[in-house]
Amino acid sequence: MTLAGERDAYLAHVTVERGLSANTVAAYRRDLERYLRFLASRGIDSLGDVGREDVGAFAEAIGTGEDGGRALAPASASRVVVSIRGWHRFAVLEGWTAQDPAAQVKPRAIPKRLPKAIGTDAVAAVLEQAGMGDGPGPLRDRALLELVYASGARISEAVGLDVDDLTLEKGHEAVLLRGKGRKERIVPLGSYAARALDAYVVRARGPLAEHGRGTSALFLNARGGRLSRxxxxxILRAAAERAGVPDVSPHTLRHSFATHLLSGGADVRVVQELLGHASVATTQIYTLVTRDTLREVYAAAHPRAR
Incomplete structure (x- = not known):
């Protein structure tokens, strides 16, 4: 089998067996195509001929652009190395090669960046502004952002919801979210989100749906189709601008959800489950955010702190 054929077999595997999203598979394809070009420049046309030094040289080259491609930042370079390691590991499992030359090649270290979160007052202001105005649009916008903040959902998860994924039965309010790899998790909803969602479903979704051809999507656009990411x-940025809250990104409400839960004493493993993180290590970065708050409280309250 040619290198291109082995690449395609691996991409089929991550698509079907691992259930990776189309965007992730497309990123894998770009990474592997760059790797193939690098191997070709070294006269290598078989995975069995790849050595550890080849993989290591590629990992260095993508960070500097010496392979002829764009120089990648540490996070992007690390993702490429992970793609390459996955392909070589798959090749060993399939029996194409006897050795894995990428096993000991580590991704570049990524500087830790703290997630950006906003305070509870700022969140409340953004949510309030999202619901300002008349017609079904503001009811939808408020419901959407209330759900994202109440559940920690990624915006892509929120717009991917169908009506049947939402439960508003009193005392059992919850939403079924589908994260990366289509992994499902059920997240409870608080009273604010439940009221906003009920108002949207009862008073606004029907009028929006009249403009479409019928869809199971929960959040609809003005044409009656599924609201896009x-x-x-x-919607989020416009509400934040009206509220006077700067530097709001698509992940701001999700980060704020996690930070506020941990600040309120929630166990990090519970927050891990709510966020849908595969590893608690991913969630623990939020504990760095809350340590600043702990230090401030300690400094202000302890008699011998100063």
């Missing part, structure tokens, strides 16, 4: 981002 880009439109949801626009």
């Amino acid at each position: 880009q439109s949801a981002w626009t």
Whole structure:
């Protein structure tokens, strides 16, 4: 089998067996195509001929652009190395090669960046502004952002919801979210989100649906179709601008959800489950955010802190 054929077999595997999203598979394809070009420049046309030094040289080259491609930042370079390691590991499992030359090649270290979160007052202001105005649009916008903040959902998860994924039965309010790899998790909803969602479903979704051809999507656009991720981002940013809250990104409400839960004493493993993180290590970065608050409280309250 040619290198291109082995690449395609691996991409089929991550698509079907691992259930990766189309965007993730497309990123894998770009990474592997760059790797193939690098191997070709070294006269290598078989995975069995790849050595550890080849993989290591590629990992260095993508960070500097010496392979002829764009120089990648540490996070992007690390993702490429992970793609390459996955392909070589798959090749060993399939029996194409006897050795894995990428096993000991580590991704570049990524500087830790703290997630950006906003305070509870700022969140309340953004949510309030999202619901300002008449017609079904503001009811939808408020419900959407209330759900994202109440559940920690990614915006892509929120716009991917169907009506049947939402439960508003009193005392059992919850939403079924589908995260990366289509992994499902059920997240409870608080009273504010439940009221906003009920108002939207009862009073606004029907009028929006009249303009479409019928869809099971929970959040609809003005044409009656499923609300897009880009439109949801626009809704959030517009509400933040009206509220006077700067530097709001699509992930701001999700980060704020996690930070506020941990600040309130929630166990990090519970927050991990709510966020849908595969590893608690991913969630623990939020504990760095809350340590600043702990230090401030300690400094202000302890008699011998100063």
